[in-house]
Each structure stands twice: as structure tokens, then as C-alpha cells.
Amino acid sequence: MVSLGWDVGVGDPRSVLETGLGQSEAGLLSRRPMATGTDQVVGLGLVAVSLIIFTYYTAWVILLPFIDSQHVIHKYFLPRAYAVAIPLAAGLLLLLFVGLFITYVMLKNQKVTKKAQ
């Protein structure tokens, strides 16, 4: 069998590590592989969104019952029934979308096999 002539070399991880560790004077961060720009923005955006949701929901469910009902902060929160209804509705919507996606992919596969026959 004739050798096809290329070989896959994905950048020896040991050499990447060595260049990273050996350049401590030159500034470590500039040599070590890092995430690309949009990846960092998207990732930190996800972290920020999850922190916002967590703090708002914690304040809603856990802190609000212990605050005097005449306080002004109650204006910023919906009635407590929504604290369960909104996540429940969101979960059901998620299940719906997952089911629709699976249906779509299965129908597309069936059509492909029918065309191939």
C-alpha cells in the first residue's frame, strides 16, 4: 500500500507546555494557548447571565418572605406563585423544543433513506 504522504501532527502538547512554562520572564499569558475573543465574550456572558438569574431568584424565593410586606422592594418582584410557574413553563418549553428537534431529525433521516433506496 503506497503511503499517502501526510501525517497528522496536532502540535505536541509537551512542547506547548514547555514554551508556556519556560517563558515566565516574557509574560506567561501571551505564549500559553488561550480561548479566542468571541469564546471569551460568550463564556463570560453565560456566567454573568447565570449569576443574575441566581441572585434574583434567591432574593425572590428565600429573602423576600423575611422582609416586611410594606417595604418598597416588593414592587420589583412578581407574586410568589410565578416563582414556580415560570421555571415550570420554561422547563416544559425546553422539553417541547427538544422533542420537536428530535422529530425533525428523525423525519429528515427517513427521507434520506427513502431517497437512497
Place this chain on the structure above:
Amino acid sequence: MTKLAQWLWAPALLGSAWAALTLGALDLPSSCREGLWPLPTYLLVSNGCFALATVGYCVATFHDCEDAARELQSQIQEARADLSRRGMRF
């Protein structure tokens, strides 16, 4: 005890404790009771937030090797050209 048994026992225990307290087994002050009944939903939502934050953090700190990626892509192109020249269809 198997893992499945553990995973069934712990939620059953916690769930029955929550149900008992919500339906009035102990005399809790009304503010405590107000904070208690949405607790399962609260745990689910905070678990989801934690998962989302972990995914976001890992995406933001992923170690990209752009040179290696470009080299790999060019090798893939080379391989496709070579194989299609020898008659393989993609």
C-alpha cells in the same frame, strides 16, 4: 447500597420531609412556610444556573491552539484532494 438506591433514597427522604413541613407537620412561622414551599423548584433552578455558569467558564478558559487547528485544517484539505483524485467520492 447501590448508586441507584442512594439516588432514590436521598430525594425520597428530602422530598417527604419537604412535603410534611409544607402540609403543616410542625408549627412554622408563616414567613418560613412561604420560603419553604418553592424549595424544590429553587434547587432545580440554582442547579441549572450552576451548570450554565460552569459551561460558560469552561468556554471562556478553553485552551485554543490556533496554529495546530489551522495546520490540521490544511492537512484535511490536502487529504480530501488526494483521496478524490484517487477516485473516492465524498
